[in-house]
Amino acid sequence: xxxxxxxxxxxxxxxxxxxxxxxxxxxxxxxxxxxxxxxxxxxxxxxxxxxxxxxxxxxxxxxxxxxxxxxxxxxxxxxxxxxxxxxxxxxxxxxxxxxxxxxxxxxxxxxxxxxxxxxxxxxxxxxxxxxxxxxxxxxxxxxxxxxxxxxxxxxxxxxxxxxxxxxxxxxxxxxxxxxxxxxxxxxxxxxxxxxxxxxxxxxxxxxxxxxxxxxxxxxxxxxxxxxxxxxxxxxxxxxx
Amino acid sequence: xxxxxxxxxxxxxxxxxxxxxxxxxxxxxxxxxxxxxxxxxxxxxxxxxxxxxxxxxxxxxxxxxxxxxxxxxxxxxxxxxxxxxxxxxxxxxxxxxxxxxxxxxxxxxxxxxxxxxxxxxxxxxxxxxxxxxxxxxxxxxxxxxxxxxxxxxxxxxxxxxxxxxxxxxxxxxxxxxxxxxxxxx
Numbered sequence: 001x002x003x004x005x006x007x008x009x010x011x012x013x014x015x016x017x018x019x020x021x022x023x024x025x026x027x028x029x030x031x032x033x034x035x036x037x038x039x040x041x042x043x044x045x046x047x048x049x050x051x052x053x054x055x056x057x058x059x060x061x062x063x064x065x066x067x068x069x070x071x072x073x074x075x076x077x078x079x080x081x082x083x084x085x086x087x088x089x090x091x092x093x094x095x096x097x098x099x100x101x102x103x104x105x106x107x108x109x110x111x112x113x114x115x116x117x118x119x120x121x122x123x124x125x126x127x128x129x130x131x132x133x134x135x136x137x138x139x140x141x142x143x144x145x146x147x148x149x150x151x152x153x154x155x156x157x158x159x160x161x162x163x164x165x166x167x168x169x170x171x172x173x174x175x176x177x178x179x180x181x182x183x184x185x186x187x188x189x190x191x192x193x194x195x196x197x198x199x200x201x202x203x204x205x206x207x208x209x210x211x212x213x214x215x216x217x218x219x220x221x222x223x224x225x226x227x228x229x230x231x232x233x234x235x236x237x238x239x240x
Numbered sequence: 241x242x243x244x245x246x247x248x249x250x251x252x253x254x255x256x257x258x259x260x261x262x263x264x265x266x267x268x269x270x271x272x273x274x275x276x277x278x279x280x281x282x283x284x285x286x287x288x289x290x291x292x293x294x295x296x297x298x299x300x301x302x303x304x305x306x307x308x309x310x311x312x313x314x315x316x317x318x319x320x321x322x323x324x325x326x327x328x329x330x331x332x333x334x335x336x337x338x339x340x341x342x343x344x345x346x347x348x349x350x351x352x353x354x355x356x357x358x359x360x361x362x363x364x365x366x367x368x369x370x371x372x373x374x375x376x377x378x379x380x381x382x383x384x385x386x387x388x389x390x391x392x393x394x395x396x397x398x399x400x401x402x403x404x405x406x407x408x409x410x411x412x413x414x415x416x417x418x419x420x421x422x423x424x425x
Contacts, residue, residue: 105346
């Protein structure tokens, strides 16, 4: 029911029906789709004169937000927390999954990012937000196998309950959040989006969004492009 | 004879989706022809297109409702909903409703994956492969709310103007219900 109804004639009875339906099924669908807020249904459509722009209020972290600590199991069996990284300048969080071709297309580039920035204080921390019940390729054994065979240089954490992905407001894999350690154990989002502008062909890349963001942060310059979008595999949320 | 040909051409063009620029890559693209010849099948060719092709559709002024579905062969929920779009094509043939399936598969996979998949699924809807890797440059132009996750579907009639966007898989009932806002019975 998460539809963009601006400019659409919605009879009063249908509005009521929709709202009732939304209320009943809302929880189950809560993260599944577009986040055109239900508030837009409550307001008269005259308030939304713009034909194209849904009024969007995405969940999760935005640039500038402080990130809550989390604790997840790494492929080596150890538990890892964001607070383990307080000696670093920041962290490059990558939501990635085994089953997604767009995610796999970026594996080597993620390793390269870690190789480049780990020693400079911005290590990669990868999180798999897939529910293994939906995608067996993303179960813990397969994660271990992939990390080993592909030679991941970075931790690869299982978020099979999807609580961290939910908190971040991740919607797809791959998806990156560059966090800066602002001091005192506080991490803030400095960039969120995609790694670069060409998933299909590393040689065809012209814009290196994550590299640019981290490079600027390392010399205390503001991040120029702070948010990007990219095609990716939707995170299939567990039934609640 | 010439007049007949003209009538035929007009008919052909009016039933086709909006004519739009198709990417030309003569060096890398002996598109479909060889594959089809060897397969000996009547199959849907899958043109590789650039954003301009889609942009033309999004802004066309004919009173046609386009259902534009973004999918990929490797996207399981996308594949699961494809039959609904095929059913829509059948059931709404008498309305000015056109379905366009826009594949987000990698361009290099068109011969080995996309065309064989389209043949296997016997897709009758028009299929394009949008070869615009820099998705950040166009995702918001499809819909401001789209994160880029697949599947996603835009129902649009620029002449009215009306649009609806879904970043999720749809079932037939939902599609039919949403279409009812675009169609006069």
